[in-house]
């Protein structure tokens with residue numbers, strides 16, 4: 001049965017899909033934005049050279065390590081704060097800068113920062129959340145590029161948590177997913193843990209800090 005929150009769904013001849021949502025959000029799904037020839041070397045360089053950190057976040061007043069490593073890069077001064085942690089923007093590395101240019105060009109957007117996430121194995125994960133911090137402004141566009149081991153990515157409306165309303169993407173190596181319009185207002189997303197063998201994965205979520 002079609003998800004009642006989806007109002008239109010179109011796939012072009014390159015396999016790029018646009019999904020329009022009932023409440024003013026939309027998604028652009030590009031399953032093969034980068035080829036395996038591109039992601040292999042990029043993955044190895046990013047894995048070896050980014051300043052991966054184990055961040056601690058505060059949830060209901062308790063401090064805990066988040067189950068993945070991350071690193072924040074961006075234009076000077078584009079710092080980011082979430083769940084009580086402040087990330088200072090590190091200067092773009094040549095690889096991140098080049099990926100940013102390709103993503104900006106492909107989506108006709110002007111991202112100025114990126115949160116890099118490293119999921120070391122299937123026990124690293126991301127809980128349900130929206131990317132709705134004030135520095136992202138209203139209706140932020142977020143572009144999520146995945147490299148390495150594929151993982152499930154779930155989206156569900158804030159007000160409806162039944163399976164019928166959930167959307168799922170398999171974020172495989174080289175895929176790019178844009179969430180835009182009101183997606184961050186009305187939807188949450190997550191990358192659940194898995195017990196299946198999961199190779200390390202790097203995810204880059206490009207953002208515009210205003």
Ligand SMILES: O=C(O)CCC(=O)C(=O)O
Pocket residue numbers: 115117126131144153171189190191203205
């Ligand atoms: O790893 C992913 O695909 C999602 C990352 C994410 O949700 C985030 O960084 O806010």
